[in-house]
Amino acid sequence: MRFATYTADCETFYGAVTDAGMIALSPHFPDWPTLRDVIAADGLPALAVAAEGKPVTHTDFTYEIPIPNPEKIICVGVNFPDRNAEYKDGSAQPKHMSLFPRFPRSFTGAERPLIRPPENHTLDYEGEVAVVIGKAGRRIRPEDAYDHIAALTLANEGTIRDWVRHAKFNVTQGKNWDNSGAIGPWLVPFTDAAQLDDARIVTRVNGEVRQDDTLARMMFPIREEIAYISTFTTLQPGDVIITGTPTGAGARFDPPKYLAPGDVVEVEVEGIGTLRNTVEDEA
Template sequence: MKLLRYGARGAEKPGMLDAKGQLRDLSAHIPDLAGAVLSDLSRLKEIDPESLPLVGGSPRIGACIGNVGKFLCIGLNYSDHAAEAGLRVPREPVLFAKYTSAICGPDDPILIPRGSEKTDWEVELGFVIGKPGKYIAEADALSHIAGYFVANDVSERNFQTERSGQWSKGKGCDNFGPIGPWLVTPDEVPDPNNLQMWLKVNDQLMQNGTTANMVFKVPFLVAYLSQFFTLHPGDVVITGTPPGVGMGMTPPRFLKAGDRVSLGIDGLGEQHQLCENDA
């Protein structure tokens, strides 16, 4: 299934795509794609999408998950990206967090913060926890995932690495966490560790990679994270980016107002964002 949320920001409704790619309203069956609903999406498979109300027009597509709990991020998870950053491949996953106020829809604008000099892009595979757990065995890890999605880990490199403290100040700005367009259930993603991914800026291909090159694979990440804290339904994890980010170019290239960013992952949909200066 391809599930999504649509409507004005803060008032999104749950939806489902039918076989023709048309948006259908799910709000008579679930209140939102959030929380406990994510722990058992299997019952939605019993619904005939054609029986659901067709949503007309072109509504805004919101973040594919509502009421996110933890927004967990893995850094330097592609060896070739670590190399372009001038850093070694870590022995254990690099863990940081985005703030939930960074979450936005897949086509909402990228807001370039005041004082930004180095706003950058990162296409990433994301997943959301459905079944809660702690100390999860790697062999059982995939059963805890409710679905997968596309993410852009927008990053301000000056805030992140040159202004002291943790990475999060350069990772958690408003609209730095577009997720979606769809939450794709695991039955449609037979191997999350073998997905093509890409990102373009102003139609120029910048990133062209595959999740097959992740250092730490999805099952390991679920098990690893659960050793430190309980994973709850609605917790999201984004898993790192392949090479081709702006800071790795010679000379470095960063986003400015008016730039257009497009990105996607095979089977998980695409995002399209216009860069704007934050007010």
């Protein structure tokens, strides 16, 4: 079962995704106005039951990011060995993972354009798996980390490359341009460790494979990410952790292959789905 947040008829809903369209479920759960509330109440199984036998309610809709206004979106940087080697600084695997925040406004939904700003045209793609926290926790042990995941989704962690170089130790300003990245298209409930441990992530630009790797090769596995992050901050239901991108981002080609208007970017993980976005210049 897949669950999405979407807009139809000038109203925002959440519902079950089918091949024929959306089954609106939010009207049936007034105590859970958003998927963030559903996650906090451990309500995904109830949504699955409610969707059974119901007709499609919307065939014309626009995807939003699945979790509206999460308290935290935390991204893990440089988390594959080949990605570390791309920096050509001779460094071995770091002792601790690199982290940075992103704001919800920096992401758009699936099938919507990534926006290239007029100030700088080095818009780049980064295909990643994102985990949505379902159970709050602090100082979570790695062996317990998966118990705190409610659902999985995908992210294109779009980046304005020149702006991540504006300061010595910080990439925040290059990572938070409005609508420069995407999350979606939907949430897939997390039920089995194999959904992550055996996952292969592929990113295509205009049909050309640019990134292709397995999550098993991460320098900091997702269990360790959850444990490390929860050491310094309490993870809350609806928080999103974007887990790291493989080698092959546009900045690392010679010459770089940055995104331009008209490009189509797809991030695919079997068992989760495909996140597809076009690219447009800011109006």
